[in-house]
Every structure is written in structure tokens, then in C-alpha cells.
Amino acid sequence: MNIVVCIKRVPDTTDADISIDKSGKDIDKAGLAFDLNEWDSYAIEEAILLKEKSGGTVTVLSMGGEDSNESLRKCLAMGADDAIRLTDPAFAGSDGLATSRVLAEAIRKIPFDLILTGTQAEDDGYGQVGVTVAEILNIPHVSLVNRIEVQEKKIKANRELEGGLEEVVEVDLPALLTIQTGINEPRYVSIMGIRKVAKKEIRAHGASDLNLKPEEVGLSGSDTRLEKIFPPPVGEGATMLEGKPEEVAQRVFDILKDKGGLA
């Protein structure tokens, strides 16, 4: 089975102290660590597991600048066969739709049976690109997948719904699945592993390579535009417990006794 995986390199903002940059349209990314988008790490792992089981190839795609090679190389080290970076100054400002168009046109040039993407990206969180790519390519999709079973020319997939409920669906190949976190345990990539693939060529394709017109990509090909960003409004907020650890612990005990019925 030939599998295409779409990935994205994103800044890790979980514990970072983030601030808004001068443009007012993005955060200041200097000093932030970047990594493969968490959902995508499960998608690439799933692709490699499927390849290990039944053969075929795994091609990984990413739209982004040269920095994205880092994440593409990580995927190669995990076991992907080929990596392609989609890059063009004209891609700047692409929203979910314009990004999907770029990915879809790149995928058209690759023979595939299955496309995997993450369910969403940690940074912009559209949760839109995978399903949109499927629709542009006119193939069926299943989103929020947390289990895959390959059958003859079709896939049985579990979709994660709310409240611990799952839905089992069957989908004919070729198809696109958006992968939910927790579906597998992404393998660890060592520095040695990265070094081994350091010389592997990562091809770069631009808009003209993909037969895309300038008005189909970037801001001019987008339906939405980010105008500005701002810190979320502060609600009532928490009463902060400060002081020495022992004093804080005493307060926690008092709250538990008062509100939690701690005996």
C-alpha cells in the first residue's frame, strides 16, 4: 500500500511564555522550540506501522519553509521513504483552504492508496485541512480515527466521538483518514537516526510545479484572513495561593476540608 502523510512543523507553546510580535498577527517565535505537530507524529507512525505490516511506501509532505526539513527528516528517520517540501513565496498567508489546495495538487502527482493527516495542528487548530484535501481529490474520508484495520481494498476505522463513544465505519480505498492522538505510540527518533537520513534528498516543489496559479494559493487563494491576535480576556481568574510550600499546602488542606469533606 502506498501511503502519503501530510505533516507540519509547529512551535511548542505548551509551557512557553509567549508574547505577541510587532505585527500583532503572530506570536514572537524566537526562543521557542519547534517539533513535528503532535497529531502528525501519530499519523506518520501509523503509516510506518502499516508499511511494516504489508509493504508499500510512505511519502511525507509538508508545506513550509526550509525549517520544515527538520520535521520531514524526523519522519524519514522514523521510516518514511520519501519527503517532499512544498514551498513558494506565493504560499504565504494560506488559510486552511489554500493550504489544502497545495497539498492536494502535490498528492495528485504521487500514486497513493491512502492519505493520512493529523486531525488538527497544535498552532492554528483549524481541524479542516485533512477533510478538505479529501474533497478536493474527490476521495472519501474518515476523521478523528483512533483505530485502523486494513481489509481487501477497504479500511475499517474507528472514529472517536464524544463521551468515550466510538463509531466504526468502513471506507473504500483510496481514502483519506485524519488521525487522532493516542492511536499508537510514536517511535523515538535518536540523533543517530536523524544523522543516517541527513543526506537524503528532500525535493522542493513550488506553485508552478504543482500547476497552481498565484490566485489559487496564499492570501489571494484564501477565504479567511487573520486580522490580529490578542491575549484571551481574563475572567474572574483563580485566587492564587502564594507563599512557602508548607503554607500553600496548609491552604490546600483547608480547602479540601471545607469544600471536599476531607475528614
Place this chain on the structure above:
Amino acid sequence: MKEIMVIAEHRRGEIRDVTWEMLSKGRQLAEGLGGELGIALLGKGVKNLAEVLKPAAHRVFLIEDDRLEFYNSEIYERALIQLITERKPLLTFIGHTAQGMDFAPSLAVRLKLPLATDCIGIEAKDETFSLTRQIYGGKINAEVSFLKKGPYMVTLRSGAFPVMEEEPLSGEIVSVPSPLTDEGLARRFIEFVEAAAGEVDITQADILVSVGRGIKDAENIPMVKGLADSVGGVLSCSRPVVDKKWLPKGCQVGTSGKTVKPKVYIAIGISGAFQHIAGMKGSGTIIAINKDPKAPIFGVAHYGIVADLFKIVPVIKDKIKELKKS
């Protein structure tokens, strides 16, 4: 006439909360625009749901078909393409849920409608709408605009819009003939599966001690379990802990796990993704411990402790043991 259309979400005979949230916001916008509110209800044998929804809109467009017994993106798309093409609502609302995330993007492509997903705010602005979304895991809000003329499609985050008490509307049920045929489907629904029940029912606990990504490694979990034991509470967790297989699914608090309302909820090393907050915001008292003072969890917590959990948790545990003895 400007119409706002809400695609009703229901599952197993029940209207889901996000539907009422979309209707409240939709009504407010429709009134501001001098327009009307419509609901699209798709299903098999769902007339009773149409009756329940009726007072919340001017019209309920009811499409009934045996093929709509279970949600399927392909069938939903076929049914909705026809309805939306005919009605041309200025704005279509879909929940940003497991269901809406599955069909809104492809429906938008088919209808060539500009789509904004996972919105937590929407206001009418000139001839278009201004949207608010969250980025970077809820640490930053973004104002987003549409670059094209309407009609538009927007998915709304569940739990982000309050449900208002309002005077009932005229509510007419309009039966729409099903456009569906037996034409081959590339995707087929098979069955629902319930997640395996955990050993302990976290929804019954008075005190929940919940652990998140900040715990860093499976071998650190017993430290938090120790705190839970010392306060007679139950150990629960956020999604990343289950994703990494450190605790079973039955322990997970949040949208895709359990919704809990203990007397006291202690969140340890949980940043507070909205999916987690949706599952625990009804708790009596919330105490959050996190090293990042900007973590969204502090927005919902009653008490916050900005600290390294590895330093503060053992101190709290020892203090509680000491005070319980005395």
C-alpha cells in the same frame, strides 16, 4: 430575507447541547440582521426532535430518510447540498464536534462556501462577519475575517456560547423530500462501540486528583496517586496521559472522556485545553497546579498554584498526612 441555518446535531435520539448553543447565537445574529432562523434536521424517525426544536427557530427543515438513521458524512453532504443550495442561507452554523469536523470542511468545498472553523465568537460586521478563534492551544485569541462575499459557513466550538432563555418563535416544520438514492457509498456506518469502563468510576468521586502532560513520565504517576490516596480521592487525568498509555481511558476527563462534577477537582500539570475544561468546569471547587502562570486552566480554577509540581505535590501530600493525624 436573510436566513441563518443551524444544522442540528443529534445522536441516539438526543439533541446535543451544541445545537442549542448554535441556536442561541444564531437567533441573536438573525435578530440583529432582521433575518430569520432555520434549522436543518436530518434523520430517521426524528419528528419528535423537530417538535422539540420548533420553538427555537422560525422553520425546521426536516429531511427524513432510512439512510439517515446513522450519521455518515457522505449522506449528510448529499442531503445538505440540496437544502443549502435551495435556501441560500447567509450563514450556516455547524458544531465543531466529532460530527461537524467530519462533514463541514467537505460540504464547504462542494458548496464553495468560505469556512471558518472552531469559532468561539462571531459578530456581524458590515456585510460580513468577524470571527474569534483560539490558537496555540488556547493561549492566544485571534480575530479572523472573511475575504469573500457570503454566504458563509462557520463551525462553533461546543460550550463556547451560552444558551439563552427566550420567547418561543413561530416554529414551522417544513418537510423536505429526501434527495437521497441508493447510489453507492464509499463510506458506510457499521456500529457504535463504547469505551471499556474503568475499574473506578471517576464520575462518582467527591475529590478527583487529576494529572496531565506536566507529569512527564509514567513513573511519576504514583506520586500523584499518593496524593489522591492521602485525601481519600480518586486519580483521573487529561488526554495526553491516556494517549501515552500511562493511565486507562476510563480515567480521562474531557470531551472525549468523562464529564465530572466532584466537590473538589485538583488539576496537576494540566494546561487546560478546552476539551479538558469542558469535562470538569462543573466541579464545585477547582484547584490548579501548573508552572505556567498563563496556562488556560487558571481561567477556570478557583484556586491556583504556580509551582513546579514535582516540588509542591510531595509537600502537600506530607502536610495532609500530618494534619489528618492531628
